[in-house]
Amino acid sequence: MKFIKKTDLIIIAIILLVSAVSWFTYKYFTKDEAPKAEIYYYTELVKTIDLGSGNDVHFSIDNEPDVIFHVTADGTIRFEQSDCPDKICINTGELSRPGQFAACLPNGIVIKIIGNKNDDEPDIIIGSSGGQ
Amino acid sequence: MDNIKTLTINDRSNKTRKLVLTSILFAISLVLAWLESILPPLPIAVPGIKMGLSNIAVMYTLFFVGAKQAYGIAILKSGFVVITRGLIAGVFSLTGGILSVSVMLLILVFTKRNASYSIVSVFGAITHNIGQFIVISLLYAGTNVWFYFPVLLVFGVVTGLITAGILKVIIPAFKKLV
Numbered sequence: 001m002k003f004i005k006k007t008d009l010i011i012i013a014i015i016l017l018v019s020a021v022s023w024f025t026y027k028y029f030t031k032d033e034a035p036k037a038e039i040y041y042y043t044e045l046v047k048t049i050d051l052g053s054g055n056d057v058h059f060s061i062d063n064e065p066d067v068i069f070h071v072t073a074d075g076t077i078r079f080e081q082s083d084c085p086d087k088i089c090i091n092t093g094e095l096s097r098p099g100q101f102a103a104c105l106p107n108g109i110v111i112k113i114i115g116n117k118n119d120d121e122p123d124i125i126i127g128s129s130g131g132q
Numbered sequence: 133m134d135n136i137k138t139l140t141i142n143d144r145s146n147k148t149r150k151l152v153l154t155s156i157l158f159a160i161s162l163v164l165a166w167l168e169s170i171l172p173p174l175p176i177a178v179p180g181i182k183m184g185l186s187n188i189a190v191m192y193t194l195f196f197v198g199a200k201q202a203y204g205i206a207i208l209k210s211g212f213v214v215i216t217r218g219l220i221a222g223v224f225s226l227t228g229g230i231l232s233v234s235v236m237l238l239i240l241v242f243t244k245r246n247a248s249y250s251i252v253s254v255f256g257a258i259t260h261n262i263g264q265f266i267v268i269s270l271l272y273a274g275t276n277v278w279f280y281f282p283v284l285l286v287f288g289v290v291t292g293l294i295t296a297g298i299l300k301v302i303i304p305a306f307k308k309l310v
Contacts, residue, residue, distance in 0.1 A: 001195065001245060001246075001247070001248060001249055002248045002249070003248060003249050003250060003296065003297075003300050004248045004249070004250040004251075004296075005247075005248045005250075005251070007251075008248050008250050008251040008254075011251060011254075012251075012254065012289055015254075015258075015285050015288075015289055016285070016286060016289065018282075018285065019281075019282040019283075019285035019286050020282070022281060022282050023282035026279065026282075040272060042271070042272060043271075043272065086169075088178075088179055089179070092178065092179070099278075099279035100279055101179075101277070101279065101280075102179065103179035103268065103272060105179055105220065105221075105224075105268075105272070106218075106221075108220075108272070110268075110272045
């Protein structure tokens with residue numbers, strides 16, 4: 001077996017092209033307007049936060065008090081603190097665009113950003129400022 | 133299929149030798165997984181995306197020992213992950229491992245082993261992470277994980293080439309040993 005072949009470069013170029021096209025297509029179609037964040041504990045939706053509220057808050061959920069979330073005034077959410085070993089959730093950083101998500105898999109928590117235009121979405125916004 | 137046979141050690145050695153080699157490679161895969169865990173975190177922290185250093189050992193097994201043994205290492209490794217990091221981490225490891233070994237094996241079979249190390253490694257890396265993405269979307273919130281799919285692809289190409297490079301360096305050295 002060879003280390004690398006000429007045809008590999010073509011295949012790799014196609015992979016990179018697919019990646020770039022899907023990235024920019026997605027970016028183009030989600031010019032978001034004040035999205036919401038959903039926090040899941042495993043498959044259970046624990047909290048929905050309106051990211052357009054303009055408040056800067058820190059909070060945690062009852063299922064995992066050691067995990068602290070941070071919502072900023074300019075409409076982002078992130079994992080601020082967690083007791084998990086790998087800290088991938090914190091390193092993922094701020095989320096603001098629909099489709100983005102961050103997960104703390106050891107604690108079973110996922111933050112997921114959803115767009116605001118789905119009107120069929122049940123309107124269970126638990127106040128982001130009163131949720132501490 | 134003849135050319136596959138000549139590349140395995142099956143012809144010129146016995147079962148014991150194969151067993152010992154597989155065990156050593158399994159141990160190496162565990163050490164590589166540990167090594168990866170103590171390295172500084174990746175610049176792109178996306179859940180489910182991993183460097184996959186232990187794929188070096190899995191690929192060596194697949195190329196020079198056999199497909200059965202490669203599956204064996206993937207399964208044993210996830211068993212080890214269950215013991216050390218819990219059931220869910222084990223499910224991640226198993227799904228990614230089985231999917232990537234299967235895809236790498238398919239590439240070898242379809243190209244009659246004319247594929248290069250690099251391309252096998254790149255597809256192994258990409259499918260391992262796809263496997264983990266599937267688990268995330270099944271176990272957690274049906275998350276729309278495919279937002280990060282482009283990241284996964286690019287990252288798979290990079291890490292796949294790195295692991296193929298390391299494998300290339302290791303093969304002659306390891307062959308002298310066994």
